[in-house]
Amino acid sequence: MSQFCFSEENEKKFNELKKRYPDIKAMMLPSLWLVQEQEGWISLDAMKFLASKLGLSEADVYSVATFYTMFKLEPKGKxxxxxxxxxxxxxxxxxxxxxxxxxxxxxxxxxxxxxxxxxxxxxxxxxxxxxxxxxxxxxxxxxxxxxxxxxxxxxxxx
Ligand code: FES
Missing domain, CATH: 3.40.30.10 (Glutaredoxin)
Known part of the structure; x- marks a missing residue:
């Protein structure tokens, strides 16, 4: 069970995005962006959250998050x-x-x-x-x- 959850605003954005992407796998990148916008980086906990939310495996989310260098996998400076x-x-x-x-x-x-x-x-x-x-x-x-x-x-x- 993950500790991370979307803010109320990002939960709304996520639900709006879902209407635009009938294929749930296509939600992966915009969902990772939402996490990064909210936290400044993407933790393993947030990846577990997304996996559960998207109905994908944690490995699926991890493989995408770690492939793209624009995703920050540790806290960065201001x-x-x-x-x-x-x-x-x-x-x-x-x-x-x-x-x-x-x-x-x-x-x-x-x-x-x-x-x-x-x-x-x-x-x-x-x-x-x-x-x-x-x-x-x-x-x-x-x-x-x-x-x-x-x-x-x-x-x-x-
Ligand atoms: S080489 Fe393309 S921006 Fe630096």
Whole structure:
């Protein structure tokens, strides 16, 4: 039995989504998004909840949640930085951005600051190659980055 449950609002959203997706397996991704929106990440407990709610096996939910890198499987910082490490961004200076983030926040990719304000990870292409180097910060994209710009962005966060 799982401890997780949807908020009242997300329970309504879930029921609305069910009307749009007659095949219950197609509900998997939007349901995982709802969990992540609600909690900031997707716990094993929440996966059990979804498995039961969708009538699927826990392995089914786990395999999807762990396949897509956009799903967070552990708590992240208030500000979660995803810096692109793929070729276009590398060629256009993402390494200098990475060094600036490490220097400013005192954390390496895969880590979270002790106050849980920032977490940082390197990811594959964000689809913004034309404006490399790029990163996402929670749901917002930042492009054409340079060390000065990243410093200003980080300094501007409360
Ligand atoms: S290579 Fe960085 S956004 Fe595509």
């Amino acid at each position: 500000y979660h930085i995803c810096l692109c490490k793929t070729a276009s961004c590398k060629l256009r200076g993402s390494e200098a951005i990475k060094q600036k983030i490490e220097e400013k926040l005192g954390i390496k990719p895969g880590e979270t600051t002790k106050d849980r304000k920032f977490s940082f990870e390197e990811v594959e292409c964000l689809g913004a190659c034309g404006n490399a180097p790029a990163m996402s910060l929670n749901d917002e994209y930042f492009e054409n980055l340079n060390p000065k710009k990243i410093e200003e962005i980080l300094d501007g966060l409360e």
